[in-house]
Amino acid sequence: xxxxxxxxxxxxxxxxxxxxxxxxxxxxxxxxxxxxxxxxxxxxxxxxxxxxxxxxxxxxxxxxxxxxxxxxxxxxxxxxxxxxxxxxxxxxxxxxxxxxxxxxxxxxxxxxxxxxxxxxxxxxxxxxxxxxxxxxxxxxxxxxxxxxxxxxxxxxxxxxxxxxxxxxxxxxxxxxxxxxxxxxxxxxxxxxxxxxxxxxxxxxxxxxxxxxxxxxxxxxxxxxxxxxxxxxxxxxxxxxxxxxxxxxxxxxxxxxxxxxxxxxxxxxxxxxxxxxxxxxxxxxxxxxxxxxxxxxxxxxxxxxxxxxxxxxxxxxxxxxxxxxxxxxxxxxxxxxxxxxxxxxxxxxxxxxxxxxxxxxxxxxxxxxxxxxxxxxxxxxxxxxxxxxxxxxxxxxxxxxxxxxxxxxxxxxxxxxxxxxxxxxxxxxxxxxxxxxxxxxxxxxxxxxxxxx
Amino acid sequence: xxxxxxxxxxxxxxxxxxxxxxxxxxxxxxxxxxxxxxxxxxxxxxxxxxxxxxxxxxxxxxxxxxxxxxxxxxxxxxxxxxxxxxxxxxxxxxxxxxxxxxxxxxxxxxxxxxxxxxxxxxxxxxxxxxxxxxxxxxxxxxxxxxxxxxxxxxxxxxxxxxxxxxxxxxxxxxxxxxxxxxxxxxxxxxxxxxxxxxxxxxxxxxxxxxxxxxxxxxxxxxxxxxxxxxxxxxxxxxxxxxxxxxxxxxxxxxxxxxxxxxxxxxxxxxxxxxxxxxxxxxxxxxxxxxxxxxxx
Numbered sequence: 001x002x003x004x005x006x007x008x009x010x011x012x013x014x015x016x017x018x019x020x021x022x023x024x025x026x027x028x029x030x031x032x033x034x035x036x037x038x039x040x041x042x043x044x045x046x047x048x049x050x051x052x053x054x055x056x057x058x059x060x061x062x063x064x065x066x067x068x069x070x071x072x073x074x075x076x077x078x079x080x081x082x083x084x085x086x087x088x089x090x091x092x093x094x095x096x097x098x099x100x101x102x103x104x105x106x107x108x109x110x111x112x113x114x115x116x117x118x119x120x121x122x123x124x125x126x127x128x129x130x131x132x133x134x135x136x137x138x139x140x141x142x143x144x145x146x147x148x149x150x151x152x153x154x155x156x157x158x159x160x161x162x163x164x165x166x167x168x169x170x171x172x173x174x175x176x177x178x179x180x181x182x183x184x185x186x187x188x189x190x191x192x193x194x195x196x197x198x199x200x201x202x203x204x205x206x207x208x209x210x211x212x213x214x215x216x217x218x219x220x221x222x223x224x225x226x227x228x229x230x231x232x233x234x235x236x237x238x239x240x241x242x243x244x245x246x247x248x249x250x251x252x253x254x255x256x257x258x259x260x261x262x263x264x265x266x267x268x269x270x271x272x273x274x275x276x277x278x279x280x281x282x283x284x285x286x287x288x289x290x291x292x293x294x295x296x297x298x299x300x301x302x303x304x305x306x307x308x309x310x311x312x313x314x315x316x317x318x319x320x321x322x323x324x325x326x327x328x329x330x331x332x333x334x335x336x337x338x339x340x341x342x343x344x345x346x347x348x349x350x351x352x353x354x355x356x357x358x359x360x361x362x363x364x365x366x367x368x369x370x371x372x373x374x375x376x377x378x379x380x381x382x383x384x385x386x387x388x389x390x391x392x393x394x395x396x397x398x399x400x401x402x403x404x405x406x407x408x409x410x411x412x413x414x415x416x417x418x419x420x421x422x423x424x425x426x427x428x429x430x431x432x433x434x435x436x437x438x439x440x441x442x443x444x445x446x447x448x449x450x451x452x
Numbered sequence: 453x454x455x456x457x458x459x460x461x462x463x464x465x466x467x468x469x470x471x472x473x474x475x476x477x478x479x480x481x482x483x484x485x486x487x488x489x490x491x492x493x494x495x496x497x498x499x500x501x502x503x504x505x506x507x508x509x510x511x512x513x514x515x516x517x518x519x520x521x522x523x524x525x526x527x528x529x530x531x532x533x534x535x536x537x538x539x540x541x542x543x544x545x546x547x548x549x550x551x552x553x554x555x556x557x558x559x560x561x562x563x564x565x566x567x568x569x570x571x572x573x574x575x576x577x578x579x580x581x582x583x584x585x586x587x588x589x590x591x592x593x594x595x596x597x598x599x600x601x602x603x604x605x606x607x608x609x610x611x612x613x614x615x616x617x618x619x620x621x622x623x624x625x626x627x628x629x630x631x632x633x634x635x636x637x638x639x640x641x642x643x644x645x646x647x648x649x650x651x652x653x654x655x656x657x658x659x660x661x662x663x664x665x666x667x668x669x670x671x672x673x674x675x676x677x678x679x680x681x682x683x684x685x686x687x688x689x690x691x692x693x694x695x696x697x698x699x700x701x702x703x704x705x706x707x708x709x710x711x712x713x714x715x716x717x718x719x720x721x722x723x724x725x726x727x728x729x730x731x732x733x734x735x736x737x738x739x740x741x742x743x744x745x746x747x748x
Contacts, residue, residue, distance in 0.1 A: 093707040096494040096716065117712040122496040221602065221692040224710035277580040280603030283689055285579055294581075408711055416693060416704065416711040417515045424692040428604050443514065450512040 048353045049081045052107040053095060055340065057088040061373050069366045073357055080353045092118045099124070099345075106348040107358070112154050112165055113402070113409040115343040120157065120164045126346040127162035128155075131355040137363035146364065148392075150400055151378035154339045166358055167339035169303075169370065170378040172322070172391050172400075173228055174335075176304050177297035178290070179317035185209050189321040191390040192397050196236075196266065199324040203273045206296045214275035217286040217295030218427075221279075223420035226427040228299055230436075231404045232323040232336075233263035239330030240405045247407050247414060252444030255437055259330075264426065264433035266326075271429065279428035284308070291316055299323070305387040306374040318387040322394045337400035339378065418443040481727070487720040494706065494716030506721035515693065516722065519701040526612050526697065527676040527733075533616045534672060535665075538623035543653055545624070546631045556628070560621035567618075571685020574614040578602050578686075602687065607695045611683055618682060619675070623668050630664030631657060659746060666741045673733045677726060698726055 052070075056063035063086055070082050085105075087094050092114055098105050108115060119125040132144035132152070139146050147167070155165025177189065187202055194202075206215040219225060234243045238259035246254040275286060275295055287304065289295045291312045298304075305318045312318075325332040342362075344354050360366065367379040374385045376392075384392055402408070407415050422439035425431045431439065488506055490499040510516050541559055545552045562570060578601035580586050589598045601610045634657065642652045658665070680699040683691070690709040691700060703709070706719035 090707070092712075092714075096707070096714075099495055111712075114708070114712040117493070117708075117714050118495050122493055122498050124496050221687060221695070222690065222710065223693050226692070277600040277603065280578075280580065280600035280607070282575050282579070282602055282687065285581060289581060412708065412711045412713045413705075413715060416709075416713050417513075420711070421515055421693040424694040425604070428692065428694070430604055430694070446512060446514060450509045 047079050047081065048350050049083060049104075050106045050348070050350050050353050050357060051083045051085070051104045052109075052357075053085045053087050053091050053098070053105050055089055055091045055108075055110045056086055058086045062370065062375065065366075065369055065373060066361060069361050069369070070357075073360045076360075077353075077356065080357065082357055095119075104349075105345055106350065106354050107342055107344055109168065109340060109342045112167070112338050112341045113412070115165055115341050116155075116409050117412060119343050119345060124345055124347070125164045126344040126348060126351060127160075127164060128166060128344060128355075129163050131351075131358065132163055134355065134359070137359045138365050139363075143359055143362075146379055146381075148378045148380055148395075150337075150395075151339070153400070154337070154402070155341055155343075165339075165341035165343050166362060167341050167378050168362065169375045170337065170339035171302035171376065172335050172337050172394060173232075173299065173301050174320040174322050174391070174394070175297050175299050176290075176318055176320050176387075178293055179319050180315075181210070181213070181293060181296055182206075189319075191319075191321045192394045194321055194324045196324045196326045200270060203270060207273060210296070213293065214289075214295045215273040215297065216270065216275070217290050217298035218274050218278045219281045219283040219286045220424075220428050221281075222283050223416070223424050225283075225300065227404065227415075227420055227423045228323075229267050229427065230260075230263055230423055233266050233326070234260050235331040235334055235401075235405055236323070236326045236329040237263055237331070240334055240401055242330065243405050244407065246440075247411065247419065247444070249444065250448040252441040252446075252448075255440040255444060260440070261433060261437050264436050267427070268433050287311075302376060302388055302391050305385070309374060320388070320390045322390075322398065333397075333399050334401045334405075335394050335398035336403055337395065338403045414444075414447055418447045484720050485724055487717055488724045489721075490717040491715075492717035493714040495714065499717070502717075506718045507725075509718065510721065510725065515696060515701060518694075519696040519698050522608050522696070523677060523698040525608055526615060526679070527673065530612045530615050530619075530676060531669075531672050533612070534620050534623055535669070537616065537620045538627055538668075539658075541620070541624045542627040542631055543657060546628060556621075556625070560625055562618045563622045567681030568685040570614070570618055571682045571688065574610075574682075574686045575602070575688065577614075578610055604692065604694055607687070607691070611686060611697075614686060615676075615679060615682060619672070623672065626668045626671075627661060627664060630661030634660045662741075662743065662746070666738070669737050669741065670734050673737050674730050677730050677733065698722070702726070 054063065054066065056066065067084065070084060074080060074082055085091075085094075089110075091108060092110055095105060095108055095118060097103075108119065110118070115125075133142050135141070136143040136146045144152060144163075148170075151167050151170060152163055154167050154170070156163050175189070182189065185205055187205065189202065190198075203215040206213060231243065234246075238246075238257060242254075242257065242259070246257065246260060249255070275281065275289060278286065284307070286295060286298060287300075287308050288311055290298050291308050293316075302320070305312075322335055342358055344351070344358075348354055362379065364379055364381055367377040367382040371377045371382045371385060374387070376385060376388050404415060407419075419440070422431075422436055422443055425439065426433070426436035487499070489501060489503055491502050491505065492499040541555075545556055545559075549555075565573075577583050577585050580598070580600060583601075585601065586598050589595055599606050601607075638656050638660075639652060642656060647655070678699060679697075680703070683697055683700060684703070687695070687700075690704075693704075696704065702719050702722045705713055705715045705722060708714060
């Protein structure tokens with residue numbers, strides 16, 4: 001009896017200590033008061049602190065540039081303090097806890113699909129339409145007019161038509177090749193209209209003429225890279241809409257359309273051109289082999305030249321060409337286009353100061369310095385990094401589509417657990433084209449059934 | 453002092469630890485159970501209560517089943533290898549051998565290196581282009597044995613080998629602590645009776661360290677199901693979806709790897725299942741290894 005009392009006492013005390021925690025965690029979040037006109041005026045008067053959580057880590061070239069630009073901004077605006085958390089690529093993971101704890105975070109950045117899913121989809125992002133209409137930092141026109149045509153569409157909602165994300169550096173996916181190696185073989189790839197037949201011929205030429213070089217390279221465990229081949233070929237053959245319909249088909253039967261099998265067969269046709277052991281080549285091993293001229297080309301996002309800049313030997317010349325077209329295809333004019341973007345939390349208490357800061361770090365002045373680091377910046381009048389000149393040529397002649405025809409952003413779980421799961425097995429040579437299609441059909445039906 | 457008095461004395465000592473335990477373990481565990489009943493991205497407060505929906509989904513989740521199988525392969529296969537080797541090394545290194553401290557330290561050494569560092573070492577070891585494993589096989593003319601070590605057909609075996617190498621020293625030290633406590637007179641008597649080394653191991657050593665062995669086995673069971681850092685680092689930046697283990701799958705569902713899958717609710721339910729698995733597995737181990745304690 002007495003021991004029961006003791007236990008009860010302990011439990012009561014423990015409960016009293018835990019209850020406040022439960023109350024704060026389980027209760028509804030206090031509604032955020034919309035920023036008032038007066039708050040807008042305080043930009044010029046009272047000291048303000050805004051907080052930016054960055055995808056960069058200390059020491060990265062872009063981090064240094066942004067840090068410098070931020071210091072300049074604070075010098076120009078002494079009443080605004082910008083606190084930056086250089087959180088690195090896991091910034092959005094940390095943001096989960098920050099939001100739950102009510103920590104002030106005004107700006108975050110990452111790839112558009114990630115920021116979209118993290119803050120736009122759950123309704124935590126501030127629409128940026130008004131900011132975009134304001135004058136740009138170093139231009140007479142509106143800020144939105146300083147961006148390259150179509151660049152802002154990356155952050156535009158199809159549902160409500162508002163802009164939620166500001167692109168900082170934008171990319172297409174393309175084949176990156178060793179210019180000198182291909183020149184030696186008399187090959188000059190056309191940037192935007194190579195056909196699949198020409199592409200395979202080119203691979204065969206490289207294989208024959210340079211037997212010690214792998215025509216294609218891949219780091220096989222990276223699902224996100226592997227699935228480029230089948231998504232692109234499917235879009236090329238069947239068209240973007242048909243590809244999307246297949247993913248959304250709750251029966252999975254749409255994957256049985258002949259174009260998707262044909263796309264898989266075309267991949268089987270080129271699997272022998274990848275480097276030996278590509279299926280177990282852990283990133284960035286293949287990329288290192290590429291800059292060491294052991295691999296002629298690899299398909300990647302346009303961040304590749306910058307990503308490999310420290311390992312790239314002097315004189316190694318890089319260029320790119322778009323994914324080849326297929327004869328009679330329904331989607332030959334598409335090119336994937338996405339960006340690393342800034343998003344603003346709608347809980348921010350200082351939207352004007354945040355806007356002013358973003359306008360500064362996305363000004364032509366700062367953008368030029370970022371571009372000079374080798375990063376493509378979607379602002380008009382900003383220089384294009386030499387290795388990426390063809391990116392902008394391709395964008396001018398093709399229709400931009402989001403990563404994996406938008407499916408990465410819309411249904412990431414499907415892409416990860418159905419499409420990538422089947423595609424990895426296929427791309428890494430564990431199953432053949434027919435089995436891959438069967439896998440897609442079965443797993444799609446299973447996925448949609450469990451989601452209902 | 454009476455019982456009541458003892459309780460009054462003990463309570464203030466227990467209370468701080470109990471409160472800490474409640475706040476930092478019981479509450480998060482209960483909270484995790486609650487979160488697992490929701491559809492939630494992890495961002496904001498828009499949790500949608502779906503009851504056992506996540507658990508029902510798990511029953512049909514083929515990625516989960518495959519990840520579970522791989523985890524069990526590592527746990528059981530790795531466990532057998534670890535304890536065979538740990539017992540062997542412990543039995544050998546209990547003797548008065550020259551340099552036994554050096555060898556004990558050498559075998560234990562991987563445990564003092566962070567898992568992430570070990571993972572990167574193994575990523576290098578297994579690299580087919582410039583890794584030492586493939587180079588060594590080529591050097592001794594055994595190219596035929598070379599494999600794509602981190603490819604889908606061999607990655608689980610490769611990871612298991614790395615895990616065994618890492619943990620064998622830790623369990624060897626635990627077992628050695630038990631062996632060192634066995635009075636040498638037992639061995640002397642057995643030796644005089646003409647018992648072989650094997651006989652002595654199975655009739656003296658193993659029975660007399662049984663309790664220690666069971667503790668080590670329980671620790672391995674718990675640890676093996678939860679291994680994350682070594683696997684994540686060896687396969688950094690991420691393993692292919694078709695090679696997920698349970699912990700990697702939980703991570704991928706919670707915060708996404710490359711694809712922005714933010715499903716903290718579902719990931720938490722996977723975590724709850726992992727916790728139940730750990731408790732169940734420990735119960736099974738305790739049941740299978742139960743026997744009367746030997747006192748000496």
